[in-house]
Amino acid sequence: MTKNDQNNEIAIDCFLLAGRIMMESGAETYRVEDTMLRMARSQNLEDAQSYVTPTGIIFSLGRTQPTRITSISTRITDLHRITLVNNVSRKLTSHIITLEEAYDELKKIQRTNYFLPIIIQVLAASLASSCFLVMFNGLWSDIPVAFVAGGTGLYVVTVIHAMTRVKFFSEFLAALVVGTIAFFAVQANLGTELDKIIIGSVMPLVPGLLITNAVRDMMAGHFTAGMAKGAEAFLTAFAIGSGIALVLSF
Incomplete structure (x- = not known):
């Protein structure tokens, strides 16, 4: 050579x-x-x-x-x-x-692994969930429930994905846990507005970057990649919605 x-x-x-x-x-x-x-x-x-x-x-x-x-x-x-x-x-x-x-x-x-320790990630997700609750005009008294549910949801999706390597299954279970925590918190009078708590708590799981990249790739003419990322974002949103819907259906 x-x-x-x-x-x-x-x-x-x-x-x-x-x-x-x-x-x-x-x-x-x-x-x-x-x-x-x-x-x-x-x-x-x-x-x-x-x-x-x-x-x-x-x-x-x-x-x-x-x-x-x-x-x-x-x-x-x-x-x-x-x-x-x-x-x-x-x-x-x-x-x-x-x-x-x-x-x-x-x-x-x-x-190199540039991710912060899992406890810092969970804390950040909890804070983000609390802020999203306020942004969606939720009650300040519901912040503790959103704080716990949002952090728990991120922890579940991280652990389950590491165990199974099945992205959509881990997101489904995480949404299921978030919905369960929010539902029982409202039933126990620890929270008031179930919908606002759930919306704020699932925001750390929402595929915002995937949706953004799908649109940007489509606009740049990469239709195959844009459609693929859009489909992945749809499946992620479907998994999250299914987990919440399963809790609310019972």
Whole structure:
């Protein structure tokens, strides 16, 4: 293998890793493609082509180079990781760092867990649920119930997803728990407005980023990715609604 071929192999590995990290962290499809192509052109690889979907990335440096494929098996929301990859891309395109240094930084980003401890995440979800309750004109006296229900819902979805790896099942169970807590709290006169409590408590589970990305991809012309993300957002909303509906039906 010639030195040029070795450099091309490193380049493909680097660009695919950047795209994979971004897609797994919840980035828009068009942003991933644009980032990969900008990184390639910074290395004078003008014939590079990329095709990104929510479940995989196809990348090629040109007709004379082999096409590489990488699969996307997990998708979470980690905007900090997306920002870090964008920073690496900007430094590479500005020639502040070399391709090898960029690849090393990306591997470090992939290995590092940037999520806060679960207790901090639960506390943040509890506070967010309480704030959403107030925003939806709920009673201030219902804040403690929304605080507990929202935090518990996020904890359940995190634990169940880690155990089963089935996204929609974990969201269904989390919504079921949220609805149950809200219902029995109102029955025990610990809360007043059941609907406002439920709405505020399920907000941390709502797929807001998915819906936003689906619309942005559709507007950018990535109809396949936009429809796929839209379908995923619909299934998530359906799972949440089903969990709440099951509680209310009894």
